[in-house]
Amino acid sequence: MPDFMPDPAVNANAITISALYKTYDNGFKALAGIDLEIKRGEIFALLGPNGAGKTTLINAVCGIVQPSSGHIRVCGYDNAVQYRAARSAIGLVPQELTTDAFESVWNTVSFSRGLFGKPKNPATIEKILKDLSLWDKKDEQIRKLSGGMKRRVMIAKALSHEPQVLFLDEPTAGVDVELRKSMWAQVRALRETGVTVILTTHYIEEAEEMADRIGVINKGQLVLTEEKNALMQKMGKRQMVFTLRDAIQAIPPALSAYGLALAENGAKLIYTYNTHQASHDVSDMMDVLKANNIRPKEIDSRSSSLEEIFIELVGA
Amino acid sequence: MNWRGIWAIYNFEMGRTWRTIGQSIASPVISTVLYFIVFGAAIGSRIQAINDIPYGAFIVPGLVMLTILGQSISNASFGIYFPRFTGTIYEILSAPLSYVEIIIGYVGAAASKSVLIGVIVLITAAFFVPMRIMHPFWMLFFLVMTSITFSLMGFIIGIWADGFEKLQLIPLLIVTPLTFLGGSFYSINMLPEFWRGVSMLNPVVYLVSGFRWSFYEHGDVSLATSVMMITAFTTISIAIIAWMFRTGYRLRK
Numbered sequence: 199m200p201d202f203m204p205d206p207a208v209n210a211n212a213i214t215i216s217a218l219y220k221t222y223d224n225g226f227k228a229l230a231g232i233d234l235e236i237k238r239g240e241i242f243a244l245l246g247p248n249g250a251g252k253t254t255l256i257n258a259v260c261g262i263v264q265p266s267s268g269h270i271r272v273c274g275y276d277n278a279v280q281y282r283a284a285r286s287a288i289g290l291v292p293q294e295l296t297t298d299a300f301e302s303v304w305n306t307v308s309f310s311r312g313l314f315g316k317p318k319n320p321a322t323i324e325k326i327l328k329d330l331s332l333w334d335k336k337d338e339q340i341r342k343l344s345g346g347m348k349r350r351v352m353i354a355k356a357l358s359h360e361p362q363v364l365f366l367d368e369p370t371a372g373v374d375v376e377l378r379k380s381m382w383a384q385v386r387a388l389r390e391t392g393v394t395v396i397l398t399t400h401y402i403e404e405a406e407e408m409a410d411r412i413g414v415i416n417k418g419q420l421v422l423t424e425e426k427n428a429l430m431q432k433m434g435k436r437q438m439v440f441t442l443r444d445a446i447q448a449i450p451p452a453l454s455a456y457g458l459a460l461a462e463n464g465a466k467l468i469y470t471y472n473t474h475q476a477s478h479d480v481s482d483m484m485d486v487l488k489a490n491n492i493r494p495k496e497i498d499s500r501s502s503s504l505e506e507i508f509i510e511l512v513g514a
Numbered sequence: 515m516n517w518r519g520i521w522a523i524y525n526f527e528m529g530r531t532w533r534t535i536g537q538s539i540a541s542p543v544i545s546t547v548l549y550f551i552v553f554g555a556a557i558g559s560r561i562q563a564i565n566d567i568p569y570g571a572f573i574v575p576g577l578v579m580l581t582i583l584g585q586s587i588s589n590a591s592f593g594i595y596f597p598r599f600t601g602t603i604y605e606i607l608s609a610p611l612s613y614v615e616i617i618i619g620y621v622g623a624a625a626s627k628s629v630l631i632g633v634i635v636l637i638t639a640a641f642f643v644p645m646r647i648m649h650p651f652w653m654l655f656f657l658v659m660t661s662i663t664f665s666l667m668g669f670i671i672g673i674w675a676d677g678f679e680k681l682q683l684i685p686l687l688i689v690t691p692l693t694f695l696g697g698s699f700y701s702i703n704m705l706p707e708f709w710r711g712v713s714m715l716n717p718v719v720y721l722v723s724g725f726r727w728s729f730y731e732h733g734d735v736s737l738a739t740s741v742m743m744i745t746a747f748t749t750i751s752i753a754i755i756a757w758m759f760r761t762g763y764r765l766r767k
Contacts, residue, residue: 223767282610292604294601296601298526298602309525313605315517315519317518
């Protein structure tokens, strides 16, 4: 049984990472000073381009990678000193689909629960398998399952010991839209039960859909951590594209205050503005346009996605 | 101690044995039978008794050793190498398990399987040659200690190897020759003096000798020497593993 000291860390963060560095033996600096706090019950999305350090960060927290320096606490427990308590609190779904091909679904999930030192509990495993729509496959060998089902088996394994913190490393890579939606619903349901969820993803719409808070990591450093809504407000832009009846050569000086741009040889006029700066009023601008005999034939309006914000942040 | 975790690993590994029952148990039994037909019945009848022990009976302890050395190494090395190869090792590393617990699980299962196979080989042998075991306690002692020690060595190989060829390399190039030259099929005392001296450098000689002593009260070296040597090998294996784990060698990046 976990031989942890009673650390009354009830109010502790789910994850506290301080000054974490990791340089691999080949000299690659995967993590270069990460400080991060993740509150209990949050859904936290970690975004970053390939090779940014997302998986290294997760593996360091889960005990698979040895950090070069720095400290990690999981639910208040130091993951180096009180590793049993720290690791007991974590469920990990790694990026790669790695399963024991010849085991049955039931056995592999029960095995995971045993590894984490939990007593047998068929009812819990039954519930997990049913929630993940794996119940009718419980006696199948894993190699006979489809990719999406294998992914769900891995989630079931991670949940088998009832962790408080769940890491999902690219959970929906290679998963079809329907299954992705159902996974999102399951993640939300988990959060309802108090589980903290940390996910990395390449699908930014996934982060946009799911996360309470977003961390952007690039070259081993956290570029930013922010509430998702705040991030969208702060960095989100809106654009209006006016397709003109008659192309214009230049923007009349009267419109200079609006920061307009011409496109397609003057056939289109683009107005970019920040969603939450109400300094400009479109109807005012329309009046000026009309006064200058600029007549839009069509107006398109769009807001920037998290994806665009992300690309701007990592300079990709 | 995370006993449930140890049990989970042990059970998983034994499950692999039962799943592959054919190659796990049938193949050592078949090869033993072949050895007995060739060396025991066909050639053995023309070889004179060694230390008054008929040749067929003389080779029984050596054959058991030959089998459990090979089985221990291949089982334990495969047991830990395969999850490293497929990536399922992530789960073992992220579980609340100490290195000692991981070893007990994997090495315990590999050694159990070896002991089981050793016993099966012995039972098979009993059908072919008259056999007696004069010191059952020492027989079990050598059987168990050798299984554990060579499973530990197999575990080391399984962590060291970074490809399937390497997994075969040491058993093929080192263990098999050492076993064949370790007195499985002859007594070291039958060798010319120079080669007898060289043989004394072969660790397997001490294992076979001690094991054979437990059957017939006759060994190439004294029981005490054999006991000392097997204990030394176990200690060395444990020391190497301790070093590997302390440095995270090839397991935790």
